[in-house]
Amino acid sequence: MSDEGVSAWKDQSVQDLIETVQRFIRTEVVAHRETWERQRYVDRSVWRKAGELGLLCCSIPEEYGGGGGTIAHEFAICEVQGTALDTSWGNMVHSGIVAHYILAYGTEEQKRAWLPVMATGEVIAAIAMTEPGAGSDLQAVRTKASVEGDDLVIDGSKTFISNGHNAELVLVVAKTDANAGARGISLILLDTRDAPGFSRGRILDKIGQHGADTSELSFEGVRVPRASILGGEPGAGFRQLMTQLAQERLLVATTAVGAMETALRETLEHVRQRRVFGQSLYNFQNTRFVLAETATTARIARTFLDSCIERHLAGNLDASTAAMAKWWLTEQHVRVVDGCLQLHGGYGYMREYPIGRMHQDARVQKIYGGANEIMKELVARSL
Numbered sequence: 001m002s003d004e005g006v007s008a009w010k011d012q013s014v015q016d017l018i019e020t021v022q023r024f025i026r027t028e029v030v031a032h033r034e035t036w037e038r039q040r041y042v043d044r045s046v047w048r049k050a051g052e053l054g055l056l057c058c059s060i061p062e063e064y065g066g067g068g069g070t071i072a073h074e075f076a077i078c079e080v081q082g083t084a085l086d087t088s089w090g091n092m093v094h095s096g097i098v099a100h101y102i103l104a105y106g107t108e109e110q111k112r113a114w115l116p117v118m119a120t121g122e123v124i125a126a127i128a129m130t131e132p133g134a135g136s137d138l139q140a141v142r143t144k145a146s147v148e149g150d151d152l153v154i155d156g157s158k159t160f161i162s163n164g165h166n167a168e169l170v171l172v173v174a175k176t177d178a179n180a181g182a183r184g185i186s187l188i189l190l191d192t193r194d195a196p197g198f199s200r201g202r203i204l205d206k207i208g209q210h211g212a213d214t215s216e217l218s219f220e221g222v223r224v225p226r227a228s229i230l231g232g233e234p235g236a237g238f239r240q241l242m243t244q245l246a247q248e249r250l251l252v253a254t255t256a257v258g259a260m261e262t263a264l265r266e267t268l269e270h271v272r273q274r275r276v277f278g279q280s281l282y283n284f285q286n287t288r289f290v291l292a293e294t295a296t297t298a299r300i301a302r303t304f305l306d307s308c309i310e311r312h313l314a315g316n317l318d319a320s321t322a323a324m325a326k327w328w329l330t331e332q333h334v335r336v337v338d339g340c341l342q343l344h345g346g347y348g349y350m351r352e353y354p355i356g357r358m359h360q361d362a363r364v365q366k367i368y369g370g371a372n373e374i375m376k377e378l379v380a381r382s383l
């Protein structure tokens with residue numbers, strides 16, 4: 001299978017990291033996949049091991065305990081996870097999302113309190129936006145954080161929270177002023193180790209991504225110091241979310257491209273060895289056309305992703321283009337995997353075949369990180 005060579009954003013340090021991550025995913029993640037899929041969460045030990053290898057928060061400055069790299073290093077880790085079909089280890093949320101909220105908006109004290117322990121894996125992080133009554137419409141969140149003296153008292157519930165079962169740090173989206181609309185939303189750093197009234201509900205039973213913990217969280221009179229508001233600025237949460245979400249969308253898009261390339265490789269291997277009607281499945285024109293279409297889609301996807309990542313690294317990726325990348329690449333991801341599964345016949349429907357697993361795991365890509373319809377709204381608004 002020919003390709004266009006190494007993406008320009010993968011400099012030597014990114015390429016070195018990719019090799020380490022590939023090894024790590026093979027030996028420390030994929031090796032435990034069945035256990036984690038049964039229990040529906042990853043063991044905490046994987047976070048510690050990742051921390052020891054410098055794989056956590058590798059895009060956070062060294063002065064805060066991180067690896068001193070750039071966000072390209074996080075994209076690279078996501079891509080390796082996508083390629084290796086790992087959807088269980090929630091590092092994207094931890095290092096690619098929560099750590100960057102803290103770095104971008106946290107007070108010096110918040111950065112020093114949280115980033116070093118996130119980099120070692122002592123603390124696992126989650127972000128809790130979604131509620132039973134508020135997903136796409138973030139302004140509709142009902143979780144509130146009421147001011148009582150020097151404290152905030154949090155009441156409400158969240159659902160679908162990645163890393164929710166394991167997290168010591170939850171970045172909670174809550175209303176500090178119920179009458180101020182988007183300007184009443186704040187992001188609150190909650191230390192779950194010291195939070196009477198905080199509880200974890202079910203680990204949800206998903207149709208795919210079984211090793212990833214996706215949990216319900218509940219807050220009943222949870223008291224935190226007012227200084228726990230991210231950046232110490234009440235009412236800044238919605239603006240902070242809107243600014244950071246573009247990066248989150250690109251991280252999701254990166255896993256989609258890695259997975260598409262793996263789907264193509266897996267399918268090529270299968271059709272070359274599978275014989276039907278006395279010949280290789282590869283020889284049928286339909287097979288060749290599907291493969292040609294898949295290879296073309298994967299190439300365009302890679303080219304678009306690379307251009308988005310390069311623009312993001314240069315600081316000039318607009319929110320609309322990030323939304324385009326999220327909806328289009330995840331749409332292609334699901335479509336490509338479905339076409340590739342078809343060429344596997346019944347074997348494709350078996351989870352022991354990578355393509356079967358990919359099919360189940362891919363579907364949510366069009367929903368989380370902002371539903372694709374919301375992405376199209378963002379694009380349309382910018383035209």
Ligand SMILES: Cc1cc2nc3c(=O)[nH]c(=O)nc-3n(C[C@H](O)[C@H](O)[C@H](O)COP(=O)(O)OP(=O)(O)OC[C@H]3O[C@@H](n4cnc5c(N)ncnc54)[C@H](O)[C@@H]3O)c2cc1C
Nearest residue numbers: 127128129130134135136160161162367368369370371373
């Ligand atoms: C596996 C998984 C992991 C997740 N991890 C996290 C996490 O870590 N933290 C977190 O906060 N959330 C998380 N989520 C939640 C996720 O971000 C939401 O599910 C998503 O934003 C959609 O919200 P919703 O499910 O409430 O759907 P709804 O908002 O009810 O939307 C349902 C559907 O309606 C359509 N729709 C909605 N609005 C519009 C519109 N304006 N125009 C046209 N169509 C529209 C879309 O098709 C959408 O899919 C996760 C979800 C899953 C499944």
